[in-house]
Amino acid sequence: MRLYENEAKRVFEREGIPVPKLYGVVGRADDVGELGGMAFPVMLKSLVLVGGRGKAGGIGRAKDAAEAVSLARRMLCGKIRGCAVERLMVEEAVEEKGACYVGVTMNPADFNVSVIVSPAGGVDIEQVARESPDRLLAVELAANEKILPDGKASELVSFLSAGLPGGKDFAGALKDIVSRLYSLFQKYDCKVAEINPLIITPRGPVAADAKIVLDDNGVYRQGGLFALLGLEEVRHDVAEPTRNEVRARTAGFLYVDLLPEDHVKDPRRLYVGLVPGGAGYGIFSIDEVANVGERFFGGRVVPVNFMDSGGGPAVETVAEMFDLLMDYELVDLVITSRFGGISSCDVFIRGLVSCLRARHAQGRRMVPVFGRMVGTDLPRAREFLERANRETPEELKDMHITVGNRKIMAEVIREGIRYAFDVKGWT
Numbered sequence: 001m002r003l004y005e006n007e008a009k010r011v012f013e014r015e016g017i018p019v020p021k022l023y024g025v026v027g028r029a030d031d032v033g034e035l036g037g038m039a040f041p042v043m044l045k046s047l048v049l050v051g052g053r054g055k056a057g058g059i060g061r062a063k064d065a066a067e068a069v070s071l072a073r074r075m076l077c078g079k080i081r082g083c084a085v086e087r088l089m090v091e092e093a094v095e096e097k098g099a100c101y102v103g104v105t106m107n108p109a110d111f112n113v114s115v116i117v118s119p120a121g122g123v124d125i126e127q128v129a130r131e132s133p134d135r136l137l138a139v140e141l142a143a144n145e146k147i148l149p150d151g152k153a154s155e156l157v158s159f160l161s162a163g164l165p166g167g168k169d170f171a172g173a174l175k176d177i178v179s180r181l182y183s184l185f186q187k188y189d190c191k192v193a194e195i196n197p198l199i200i201t202p203r204g205p206v207a208a209d210a211k212i213v214l215d216d217n218g219v220y221r222q223g224g225l226f227a228l229l230g231l232e233e234v235r236h237d238v239a240e241p242t243r244n245e246v247r248a249r250t251a252g253f254l255y256v257d258l259l260p261e262d263h264v265k266d267p268r269r270l271y272v273g274l275v276p277g278g279a280g281y282g283i284f285s286i287d288e289v290a291n292v293g294e295r296f297f298g299g300r301v302v303p304v305n306f307m308d309s310g311g312g313p314a315v316e317t318v319a320e321m322f323d324l325l326m327d328y329e330l331v332d333l334v335i336t337s338r339f340g341g342i343s344s345c346d347v348f349i350r351g352l353v354s355c356l357r358a359r360h361a362q363g364r365r366m367v368p369v370f371g372r373m374v375g376t377d378l379p380r381a382r383e384f385l386e387r388a389n390r391e392t393p394e395e396l397k398d399m400h401i402t403v404g405n406r407k408i409m410a411e412v413i414r415e416g417i418r419y420a421f422d423v424k425g426w427t
Contacts, residue, residue, distance in 0.1 A: 148182035
């Protein structure tokens with residue numbers, strides 16, 4: 001779960017890390033002129049949960065009120081990597097003598113905590129590692145200490161201040177910030193805590209930017225942090241949730257859009273929605289649809305989502321999973337698979353049939369469904385499916401479900417894509 005910059009800086013302030021003065025957060029350009037106590041110049045920053053704001057015009061400096069309003073008007077009309085800019089933070093512009101990078105993260109391979117510093121601030125740390133590895137120092141702490149050991153802190157700051165203009169003059173302050181950032185990382189169960197850039201000003205280092213990503217597995221312990229920031233629910237990890245993701249969360253299942261919310265449909269491509277039987281199978285389904293599309297259909301097939309029902313979903317939940325994809329205008333075909341273990345094939349097929357019957361009765365958009373089911377409750381599921389096809393053949397005419405292991409999923413996927421291509425009259 002990622003925090004917005006203004007939220008992360010509030011946490012920084014609480015933990016004793018210097019930040020620029022915040023004048024306010026606005027959602028309308030004219031509101032910038034209403035903010036009191038501003039001393040120009042000021043910085044305007046788009047509040048979105050994605051990187052690359054500076055390159056996309058999402059950060060600007062204004063020398064007076066008129067320029068600030070004009071800049072805000074332009075920024076609030078834009079998007080950054082598909083995310084609409086709906087709010088801006090307005091803060092003090094600090095004088096820069098130098099800039100560096102400080103970050104704390106965890107290595108998922110061995111769960112060691114790494115503290116990373118570089119005198120090259122304001123640049124993507126991945127770019128520094130790739131192009132100037134000698135400008136970066138990473139120190140791993142295998143013991144996962146709660147407090148950064150003094151020797152490690154000194155090693156990091158010695159490297160940092162040696163390559164940073166004015167760094168040696170503020171070595172003590174830099175050491176304090178590195179240590180506090182590490183403690184913050186541990187205290188709030190973070191996956192990432194980062195300052196880029198940490199700016200050297202005449203009065204000392206100031207965190208001009210702030211990034212905090214919380215580990216979702218530890219969020220349940222962070223009631224105090226949520227209260228501090230006025231948050232009531234867990235937020236999407238990377239960016240603002242799409243309409244589909246909000247709908248899925250409300251219904252109680254996991255869903256991630258693979259395409260931006262404003263993606264323009266390519267009329268030469270087939271867009272495939274996925275209702276898999278589990279998270280691992282969901283990842284496999286994305287790969288297999290793309291692979292089959294590449295091998296047999298000239299790369300003209302696009303998987304549009306990840307989805308996971310969780311263990312033992314209700315019939316209504318399964319029906320909503322299919323409803324969501326059929327309501328999604330991009331989707332031309334739905335590929336599904338129920339490898340029944342914890343979850344029941346009988347519940348799965350009842351949910352799918354319920355969805356199709358209801359949509360047919362209401363005159364709503366129907367999308368062809370191809371899939372396979374095998375595993376728990378398969379005999380009962382087969383019996384229900386056969387009866388449903390006899391009772392409502394018109395409603396279920398575009399449902400093609402293979403029962404058992406007579407076909408592998410790659411073959412089912414290929415048949416479904418070929419069917420959808422034929423419907424469109426494509427070769």
